[in-house]
Amino acid sequence: MPFSTLSDLKARLDAGETTAVELAKLYLARIDAYNGELNAFVDVDHQHILDQAKASDAHRAKHGARELEGLPIAIKDIFCTQDGPTTCCSNILKGFHAPYDAHVITRLKNAGAVLLGKTNMDEFAMGSSTETSAFGPCRNPWDTARIPGGSSGGSASAVAGGLAPAALGTDTGGSIRQPAAVCGITGLKPTYGRVSRRGIIAFASSLDQAGPMTRTVKDTAMISAVLCGHDSGDSTSVVDAPAVDWLKACEGRDMKGLKIGKPKEYFVDGMDAAVRKSVEDALAKCVELGAEIVDISLPHTKYAVAAYYVIAPSEASANLSRYDGVRFGHRCENPDDLLDMYTRSRDEGFGDEVKRRILTGTFALSSGYYDAYYLKAQQVRTLIRQDFLDAFDKVDIIATPTSPIPAFKIGEKADDPITMYLSDIFTIALNLAGLPGMSQPCGFVGGLPVGLQWIAPAWREDVLLAAGSAYEAATDWTTKAPASFGGAA
Amino acid sequence: MDIDVHKVAMLSRIRLTDKEAAHLGPQLGNILGYIEQLSEVDTTGVKPTAHPHDVAMPQRVDAVSNANRRDTLQKPAPNTESGLYVVPKVIE
Numbered sequence: 290m291p292f293s294t295l296s297d298l299k300a301r302l303d304a305g306e307t308t309a310v311e312l313a314k315l316y317l318a319r320i321d322a323y324n325g326e327l328n329a330f331v332d333v334d335h336q337h338i339l340d341q342a343k344a345s346d347a348h349r350a351k352h353g354a355r356e357l358e359g360l361p362i363a364i365k366d367i368f369c370t371q372d373g374p375t376t377c378c379s380n381i382l383k384g385f386h387a388p389y390d391a392h393v394i395t396r397l398k399n400a401g402a403v404l405l406g407k408t409n410m411d412e413f414a415m416g417s418s419t420e421t422s423a424f425g426p427c428r429n430p431w432d433t434a435r436i437p438g439g440s441s442g443g444s445a446s447a448v449a450g451g452l453a454p455a456a457l458g459t460d461t462g463g464s465i466r467q468p469a470a471v472c473g474i475t476g477l478k479p480t481y482g483r484v485s486r487r488g489i490i491a492f493a494s495s496l497d498q499a500g501p502m503t504r505t506v507k508d509t510a511m512i513s514a515v516l517c518g519h520d521s522g523d524s525t526s527v528v529d530a531p532a533v534d535w536l537k538a539c540e541g542r543d544m545k546g547l548k549i550g551k552p553k554e555y556f557v558d559g560m561d562a563a564v565r566k567s568v569e570d571a572l573a574k575c576v577e578l579g580a581e582i583v584d585i586s587l588p589h590t591k592y593a594v595a596a597y598y599v600i601a602p603s604e605a606s607a608n609l610s611r612y613d614g615v616r617f618g619h620r621c622e623n624p625d626d627l628l629d630m631y632t633r634s635r636d637e638g639f640g641d642e643v644k645r646r647i648l649t650g651t652f653a654l655s656s657g658y659y660d661a662y663y664l665k666a667q668q669v670r671t672l673i674r675q676d677f678l679d680a681f682d683k684v685d686i687i688a689t690p691t692s693p694i695p696a697f698k699i700g701e702k703a704d705d706p707i708t709m710y711l712s713d714i715f716t717i718a719l720n721l722a723g724l725p726g727m728s729q730p731c732g733f734v735g736g737l738p739v740g741l742q743w744i745a746p747a748w749r750e751d752v753l754l755a756a757g758s759a760y761e762a763a764t765d766w767t768t769k770a771p772a773s774f775g776g777a778a
Numbered sequence: 779m780d781i782d783v784h785k786v787a788m789l790s791r792i793r794l795t796d797k798e799a800a801h802l803g804p805q806l807g808n809i810l811g812y813i814e815q816l817s818e819v820d821t822t823g824v825k826p827t828a829h830p831h832d833v834a835m836p837q838r839v840d841a842v843s844n845a846n847r848r849d850t851l852q853k854p855a856p857n858t859e860s861g862l863y864v865v866p867k868v869i870e
Contacts, residue, residue, distance in 0.1 A: 723830020
């Protein structure tokens with residue numbers, strides 16, 4: 290039951306076999322039993338969760354069920370929620386209560402979902418391991434000595450460990466897909482502009498996008514159907530985005546005629562050989578299902594990490610200037626003057642990784658360096674985007690490994706920024722191009738999950754879901770769950 | 779790459795202790811050194827991308843849509859008085 294899919298839980302609720310209150314109690318008991326070990330949740334308000342569940346059961350009885358009626362969904366601590374704290378796992382926002390809900394939170398509430406607490410993350414979503422959290426590191430349920438990926442590591446750990454059936458994450462350079470991959474679950478980053486960013490604490494505004502983290506492809510579709518859509522309160526939310534029939538797209542059971550691009554730059558020396566083999570085996574399965582594999586090249590891939598580490602920190606340095614100790618957040622004790630208040634509040638409130646990124650971004654945008662860094666990175670971004678456009682002339686979808694390595698040990702890369710940054714090497718390029726991507730489980734290496742990443746043209750999440758559903762139906766990876774948390778491995 | 783980390787930190791409005799500067803300065807140099815590989819790419823005549831899609835900024839109807847929520851919005855502030863944010867003295 291704790292490892293049930295969202296669609297199974299929905300069927301049981303609809304059949305009257307269980308209630309929202311029973312489900313809420315089940316997952317709260319799981320959180321009570323296992324969160325001490327995983328540190329996946331940073332805030333859980335039992336009474337508030339039970340109240341939401343009671344209200345949902347009442348709504349079902351009186352008016353019928355809405356799309357996600359009674360389904361528990363965990364929320365990354367980056368989404369503003371007016372009931373309870375929102376901290377982005379940073380000391381600078383400790384004790385902050387948002388005065389409004391993020392747009393997507395309103396959408397989940399209006400669909401009847403029960404919000405199951407806030408999940409751990411890298412501070413301000415800056416990281417690939419959920420080690421930079423002000424609440425301490427989160428752990429991977431497949432091996433608690435290892436990281437759950439990041440930055441949405443708490444959401445991934447909660448779903449993989451059966452502490453929640455589904456969760457929301459955000460993805461700026463891979464923060465949904467990489468943790469989904471190393472925790473053995475499914476995660477979707479929609480096309481940039483598909484989901485409103487209003488009320489999601491901003492990291493890099495031209496890259497950030499929210500999406501679901503679930504046990505199956507169909508579950509990502511169920512949540513996406515609710516999350517996606519124009520919001521007049523977010524000027525980057527696209528007005529006339531081509532519609533997707535989310536659930537229908539999941540009916541794919543074969544890949545007849547599907548042309549899958551295999552980019553040579555994503556299958557390279559230096560990546561884990563066993564990870565590579567898992568992904569190659571997955572592609573062989575796709576051929577059995579009727580797909581054709583086409584070798585392609587995305588020649589500017591090697592520059593994606595460098596371009597990203599100019600663009601994302603530059604945008605972050607501007608976005609994080611709002612944390613100045615004036616209107617909200619941490620203020621230092623007894624400031625001498627205004628400058629002392631700004632500089633000391635920010636020094637005390639931000640962790641090292643956030644400081645590194647603010648400093649990098651500030652440098653890249655500073656007088657005399659703008660053209661060589663920021664403008665150059667934006668030009669390289671154009672070339673990276675063009676690589677994908679050219680590839681999609683030849684293929685319908687692209688398949689790659691999500692992460693070059695399985696989950697590493699906590700502390701292993703904590704003080705080596707460049708090595709840490711390179712763990713996102715396969716996920717970053719599609720954020721720069723604004724494309725949708727999805728990771729789904731495709732095997733295990735030494736007991737640790739491996740992820741297969743799908744990349745589709747802009748607005749074609751239906752292609753991701755169809756391919757992912759066909760692969761999922763032909764394999765049994767999504768039925769695996771970590772034995773030490775009561776699953777059948 | 780050799781960076782004056784204190785200068786960048788002041789532009790960022792972050793006070794770094796000497797210990798932090800000694801730690802973060804070389805790391806910042808390494809990060810910027812890694813980024814320098816972008817100079818290998820020929821970008822002559824390439825337009826910069828600031829937004830992934832070629833779309834115009836949508837405009838909403840020019841009408842007031844926000845109610846006055848000052849009290850709610852000021853609630854998270856460290857210090858307010860009479861609807862104003864209180865900060866240290868800025869004029870001597």
